[in-house]
Amino acid sequence: MQRNTSGNAPREQLENALGKQLNALLSASHAINVRAAARFDASLQPAAFHLIRWLYAYGPASAAVLADSTAMDRSSVSRLIKQLESLGYVRREASPEDGRAILLSLTEHGQQMTVEALKEKGSLFYERIAGWEDKQLHEFIELLRKFNGLEC
Template structure:
């Protein structure tokens, strides 16, 4: 990568840092209203995909099954997710969003969409379309490179521990 490409990558990286800070602030406020970001991500995944085994849900959100078990238990307790027997393998359990869970997800999604629409309402329609296209492209590339990035982080952490 040449210097111009690295400078552009730095601009993108700095914008992502600002976005992460802003979303962390919003997540903290949402937690005060009753559902944390991680739990909502699990609920949104189930509302979008339909019933999943716990291991498939963990994979879908790039997490470990043991890590999501506490959030799933709370979602079940709150009546937003239910456990049912897997019709293919009765020994296994499927997790599914309840009607209340789907309603909550839809309300949050609609509110988010209204907020984003408001933020970009003064952008020309072509800019909004192009931004959506490029953002999807960036997120796809990020997801594609994520396993390698995680491996690099693990190697980096291990090299720091060994020194």
């Protein structure tokens, strides 16, 4: 589909409407993430839960990889990791490839707490699509894939 470049108002209105909906999606996603973080441990900042979710999804990593992957500065990651360690959610271990390198990983307690927090997050998400027909959900997935530049 080609973009209407004639400066025509209806296209501009559609693009503005899309922007509003994307903003609403991002805002709702952020709110759900903050609630999941509070469910995980209300004493932690949501940024700490962001690190937890990353470790849960991708496994052990160095603090530098965590900082780069989450777009957080290294000093913030270091501070948050110390807090997560003191609460028993994260542990340090020597890298199997290089015994001098330190990897961070979730403890069993950290894994269990993450699963519980993500279940609640998932239930909030799935409530929104519960009444959708399979065809609608498939179309939405395909459109998001295309929007995200992931179409094959």
